[in-house]
Amino acid sequence: MKALILSGGTGSRLRPLTYTNAKQLIPVANKPILYYAIEAIKEAGIEEIGVIVGETKDEVISALGDGSEWGVSFTYIPQEAPLGLAHAVKIAEDFIGQDDFLMFLGDNLVRQGVKSFVEQFQREKPNSLILLSRVDEPQRFGVAELDGGRVIRLVEKPKNPPSDLALVGVYLFDNHIFQAVHSIQPSWRNELEITDAIQYLVDQNFRVDAHIIDGWWKDTGKPEDVLEANRMMLEQIDSRVDGYVCEHSQIIGRVVVEKGAKVIKSTLRGPLIIGSGSVVEDTYIGPFTAISENVEIKNSEIENSIVLKEVKISDIQCRIDFSLIGKGVKIQKQNNKPKAYNFVIGDNGQIDL
Template sequence: MKGLILSGGTGTRLRPITFTSAKQLVPVANKPILFYAIETVRAAGITEIGIIVGETKDEVKQAVGDGSRFGVAITYIEQEAPLGLAHAVKIAEPFIQDDTFVMFLGDNLIKDGICGLVDEFKQEKPNCQILLAHVPNPQAFGVAELEDGRIKSLVEKPKEPRSNLALVGVYMFDKNVFEAVNAIKPSRRGELEITDAIQYLVDAGYDVQPHVIEGWWKDTGKLEDMLEANRIMLENIETRIEGTVDKSSVVYGKVIVEAGAKIHGSVVRGPAIIGKSSKILHSYIGPFTSVHDNVTIRSSEVEHSIILAECVIENIGSRIEDSLLGRNVRVHRSEQRPRAYRLMVGDNSDVEVL
């Protein structure tokens, strides 16, 4: 069995962060989301993985490499444009050949993994197995309608959903899916929809089995989803102090302080991670905060946030929370006169002020 991980999307909902970085490489608990996907597939015993890449292919290849660090062999499959999930399957046929495979969306997180689901697929041998989850906003997903436990219909982002069962970003197929992706036509969005391909399999009489998962699953396409994923992953960490914490500082709860990091005159309340060579000086770092490498936080408070590498936060009079700061961002108080907010903000940013 092989794995197919999709990492070719443009990440429009996470702009401006994704103007300069692949959305699958934005870190959750200081680890790129894509790495979680690779580790999840590897944990299910799958060691041959194809990764669909697009315009951010160079960045993805540099981050992942040949896969040896994860114990897998990676094959990169280039998609000329984001033409749909079924298109990604279509161009992966030379890699997959006649094998069964798991398709995993690279910006999805499934806390409990997929080991049991892969075992179930191998034992029962359906032509396709799809994962579903109850969601409060099904119109934002592909939606499945079930009848007597079997799939009746699948619709991509319906205006009037017939159920609240969303397609989780994990699918399992045998070779018959290639018949489906080569038979369907592009949707109104100009994409080959995976829902149409699965509907083709249903209509053609193939065995398509739904599996409703009850555990935690998250599509990390939006800021609030990223922050929730960060919170969930941080809850699982174990305290590890490799950097230095001076006597005037207090660190409690689950906290990781990476090598080279310095905590001075500060309070760090976990769960939280302080990345390599970062400096927390006379500051407060609250729960559910991930501070990446080479960050400086001075005389400021940060809570429930993701701070990417090389950021500087200095002398902020109020607390930063529920925030995602991209790489090399500087947030600081200015004594310049006249007093005013002075902003340099990229496209599609969101700024809230007191």
């Protein structure tokens, strides 16, 4: 069995971060989202992985390399434009060949992994097995209608959903899926929809089964989803202090301080993680915060946030909360007269004062 990871989307809902970052490489608990998918695939015993890449391919290839870090091999498959998930399957046909394969959307997190899902497919041998989860807003997703454990209908982002069962972004297929992707037509979005391809299998009497997960899953397509994923992953960390924490600092709860980080006269209330090379001084870091590498935070307060590399925050009197702060950002107090707010903000940024 092989795997196919989709890492070619533009991440428009995560602007402005994704103007300069692949959305799949945004860190959650200081680890790129895409790495969690690779680890889950490796845990399931799959070592040959195709990676669909788009306009951020150079960044993705630089971050992943040849796969040896995980004990897998990568084959990079360029997609000239985001033309749909079924299009990604279509262009991967030469890589997949006649093998069964697992398809994993690179911006999805499945905390329980996919090993049991793969084992079910290998044991029961349907033509396709799709992962589903009950959601509060099925209108945002592809939605499945079931008869027992069998899929009878799929609808992409329906106005009137037939159920609350959303496609999670993890699929298993045998080679009949290539017949499907070559047979369907582009949707109104001018994309080849994976829901249409799976519906083709259903209509042609191929066996499409469903696996409803009862664990935690998150599609990290929006900033609030990324922050929620960060919360869930931080809940699993074990305390570890490899950096310097001075005797005048206080650690409460599960906290990771990476090697090379310094914590001076500060309070850390976990779960949280502070990346290597970062300096936290006279500061309160609250729960569910991930501080990346080489960040400086002084005389400030922050919680429930993700702070990317090389950010500088100083002398902020109001607590920073529920924030996603991109690489190299500076947030600082100015004492100039007359008082004013000075901003340099990327497209689609948001500031709440």
